[in-house]
Amino acid sequence: VPISQFELIDRILVHLGDRVASSIVVPPGDDAAVWRPDQPLVVAHTDTLIEGAHWTRQTMSFADAGWRVVAVNVSDIAAMGARPRYILLTVMVGPDLTEQEVDQVVEGVAASRRVHDVQVIGGGVNASATTALSVTVLGDAAEGPPPPLLRRDGARAGEAIAVSGWVGASSAGRELIRSGRGSPTSDALLRAHRRPVARTQLGMAAAAAGVRSGIDVSDGLVQDLGHIAQRSRVGIEIALDALPLHPAAVSELGLQRASDLALGGGEDYELVLVGSASTLEALATPELAVTIIGWTVEAHPGEVHVFDVDGMRYFPPFVGWDHLQARAAGEVV
Amino acid sequence: VPISQFELIDRILVHLGDRVASSIVVPPGDDAAVWRPDQPLVVAHTDTLIEGAHWTRQTMSFADAGWRVVAVNVSDIAAMGARPRYILLTVMVGPDLTEQEVDQVVEGVAASRRVHDVQVIGGGVNASATTALSVTVLGDAAEGPPPPLLRRDGARAGEAIAVSGWVGASSAGRELIRSGRGSPTSDALLRAHRRPVARTQLGMAAAAAGVRSGIDVSDGLVQDLGHIAQRSRVGIEIALDALPLHPAAVSELGLQRASDLALGGGEDYELVLVGSASTLEALATPELAVTIIGWTVEAHPGEVHVFDVDGMRYFPPFVGWDHLQARAAGEVV
Numbered sequence: 001v002p003i004s005q006f007e008l009i010d011r012i013l014v015h016l017g018d019r020v021a022s023s024i025v026v027p028p029g030d031d032a033a034v035w036r037p038d039q040p041l042v043v044a045h046t047d048t049l050i051e052g053a054h055w056t057r058q059t060m061s062f063a064d065a066g067w068r069v070v071a072v073n074v075s076d077i078a079a080m081g082a083r084p085r086y087i088l089l090t091v092m093v094g095p096d097l098t099e100q101e102v103d104q105v106v107e108g109v110a111a112s113r114r115v116h117d118v119q120v121i122g123g124g125v126n127a128s129a130t131t132a133l134s135v136t137v138l139g140d141a142a143e144g145p146p147p148p149l150l151r152r153d154g155a156r157a158g159e160a161i162a163v164s165g166w167v168g169a170s171s172a173g174r175e176l177i178r179s180g181r182g183s184p185t186s187d188a189l190l191r192a193h194r195r196p197v198a199r200t201q202l203g204m205a206a207a208a209a210g211v212r213s214g215i216d217v218s219d220g221l222v223q224d225l226g227h228i229a230q231r232s233r234v235g236i237e238i239a240l241d242a243l244p245l246h247p248a249a250v251s252e253l254g255l256q257r258a259s260d261l262a263l264g265g266g267e268d269y270e271l272v273l274v275g276s277a278s279t280l281e282a283l284a285t286p287e288l289a290v291t292i293i294g295w296t297v298e299a300h301p302g303e304v305h306v307f308d309v310d311g312m313r314y315f316p317p318f319v320g321w322d323h324l325q326a327r328a329a330g331e332v333v
Numbered sequence: 334v335p336i337s338q339f340e341l342i343d344r345i346l347v348h349l350g351d352r353v354a355s356s357i358v359v360p361p362g363d364d365a366a367v368w369r370p371d372q373p374l375v376v377a378h379t380d381t382l383i384e385g386a387h388w389t390r391q392t393m394s395f396a397d398a399g400w401r402v403v404a405v406n407v408s409d410i411a412a413m414g415a416r417p418r419y420i421l422l423t424v425m426v427g428p429d430l431t432e433q434e435v436d437q438v439v440e441g442v443a444a445s446r447r448v449h450d451v452q453v454i455g456g457g458v459n460a461s462a463t464t465a466l467s468v469t470v471l472g473d474a475a476e477g478p479p480p481p482l483l484r485r486d487g488a489r490a491g492e493a494i495a496v497s498g499w500v501g502a503s504s505a506g507r508e509l510i511r512s513g514r515g516s517p518t519s520d521a522l523l524r525a526h527r528r529p530v531a532r533t534q535l536g537m538a539a540a541a542a543g544v545r546s547g548i549d550v551s552d553g554l555v556q557d558l559g560h561i562a563q564r565s566r567v568g569i570e571i572a573l574d575a576l577p578l579h580p581a582a583v584s585e586l587g588l589q590r591a592s593d594l595a596l597g598g599g600e601d602y603e604l605v606l607v608g609s610a611s612t613l614e615a616l617a618t619p620e621l622a623v624t625i626i627g628w629t630v631e632a633h634p635g636e637v638h639v640f641d642v643d644g645m646r647y648f649p650p651f652v653g654w655d656h657l658q659a660r661a662a663g664e665v666v
Contacts, residue, residue, distance in 0.1 A: 005655045025374055029564070030485050031412035031548060032378035034474065041358055042375055044454070045365035046421045046469050050461045079364035088379045088469060093657060121377070127656040128383045130462040136379050136421060136469040141367065152363050215364060231362070322338045323460040324426060 033121035039140035045076040048134040062101045064194040066108025073137040074116045075198035075269040079216035081150040081207025082141035089123035094131030148207040150214030155232035160277035161294040164270045171265025172249035196269040211275035220266040223320025225304045236304040238294035264318040366454035372473035378409040381467040395434045397527040399441025406470040407449045408531035408602040412549035414483040414540025415474035422456035427464030481540040483547030488565035493610035494627040497603040504598025505582035518581045529602040544608035553599040556653025569637040571627035597651040
């Protein structure tokens with residue numbers, strides 16, 4: 001007799017629910033989770049990682065996939081400047097997923113939710129032809145006016161653009177894994193791909209400091225910035241030589257490829273913030289750099305332009321990731 | 334060039350967002366949705382419907398599947414006695430899903446969200462090897478003490494058990510579809526399977542009337558009642574001849590099969606409520622029957638016993654649905 005759906009749910013909840021916060025009114029296991037938000041606004045986001053599309057057995061372990069599905073969801077709450085609080089976890093169990101691999105997923109989720117300081121309040125398990133992990137993350141935020149949130153439509157012309165950490169490190173790591181290369185110096189890149197950490201503290205600090213626009217680097221820096229440019233009706237200009245490239249990405253792949261991955265590789269889950277240069281620079285900490293990489297302009301509203309060190313327009317070979325088009329192009333399993 | 338992920342998301346949101354409530358602070362299209370709850374407690378549930386496991390092209394249309402993924406999620410909020418407000422919708426696009434079929438899904442979601450009075454505030458689109466629809470539903474509820482919620486652990490011995498509408502109608506409809514049978518009298522059964530309506534008003538009315546325990550009939554009546562028996566540490570006794578069987582189910586499949594489907598078929602999305610008989614009976618309306626089918630007892634805590642008209646214990650051939658075990662048994666594609 002295989003494990004039952006309900007046994008598996010219980011097992012997942014035992015591993016994940018090491019404490020119950022006083023704000024949880026009805027804990028996991030009822031028809032729905034119920035909690036009392038600490039702040040007047042509630043924030044929600046959902047994202048699904050599908051084996052074969054978002055990861056493969058070659059690129060990472062199931063524990064890494066469990067880690068990532070929490071991190072990539074929390075990252076979107078961080079990108080609002082809000083505080084992540086709870087997650088609902090859905091495990092779609094493919095026919096070839098073993099119980100041990102389910103345990104590895106749970107182990108990765110457990111480690112990630114601790115680091116990201118969120119609790120699992122619900123979810124479920126389904127049999128599926130494809131293994132996939134889905135999370136809904138819920139958080140809260142203070143009220144305004146204006147609400148201290150990082151919105152895609154909150155940028156104005158004449159502001160600076162900054163990014164946290166390194167950009168392109170995750171996709172450089174993915175490229176090294178796929179090519180079977182890698183060396184001691186590339187460990188940090190592999191880790192950036194497999195174990196990203198959402199920038200929750202930075203997002204909340206930015207919102208509290210008056211920054212009003214931001215996004216996380218998920219599909220690709222240029223494409224993600226394009227959402228801000230379009231929704232805020234501003235132009236965006238990026239200085240190619242200002243991008244904070246990881247030294248290992250440059251040494252392993254060369255400056256050109258490392259730059260292109262920074263512009264279009266995605267999956268860094270760093271935050272891009274738009275605000276006054278002095279405010280943005282003050283957000284840097286000893287642990288996390290914040291680098292100014294460009295500015296917003298009144299010209300070319302809705303468009304992101306990249307300039308090289310000579311001030312010439314640079315056209316990156318790819319600007320980001322689109323799941324449906326990637327499949328059509330044969331890039332998705 | 335195939336449709337892009339972002340075009341598809343925009344198209345979905347245009348179809349679904351016919352108005353923006355004043356409580357929505359940040360509408361769909363940002364990193365996360367933000368809203369201001371009307372009540373102090375927030376309620377959340379997520380459920381995924383997977384083609385081949387939860388439905389097939391034979392059993393229903395893509396519009397039906399879109400309708401159902403909203404209904405089955407809202408049903409869990411109804412089963413808490415809370416008010417559903419918002420949904421996040423994730424469409425996992427399988428390789429054989431056409432744009433027209435995606436439009437049918439959206440059409441079904443749109444019709445269902447109107448009937449269920451919820452708004453789409455976010456979500457996304459992914460390429461996947463399997464078509465699946467995932468919804469997270471968010472609602473709110475008043476505070477207590479005690480909070481007016483229908484909890485699985487809220488039943489006490491000596492209470493009556495009631496169910497809304499018909500039980501077994503949905504699985505009778507599924508059985509008729511699969512066997513290729515069906516007649517004019519079976520239309521109501523097919524509709525019960527393809528277009529269930531969550532009992533939101535009943536759930537809220539029950540909670541407001543002081544009912545403290547309930548669940549929706551999703552996996553199977555006996556199995557679902559088992560969750561209440563186990564979490565409330567009460568015994569549950571059900572009178573077989575009290576079950577509200579749909580007349581068409583009895584005429585199409587016979588009394589025995591209709592009864593067994595009522596006990597174990599699931600997917601009715603009716604509400605089971607536990608409370609005083611007079612309170613439960615007062616919840617019936619001209620549109621929706623509420624039938625007392627049993628009672629809670631101190632004996633056999635955690636167990637659900639079914640008795641026939643002669644007072645003899647009846648052992649149903651199946652008590653409910655377990656996705657992982659169903660696949661192991663070859664019942665899931």
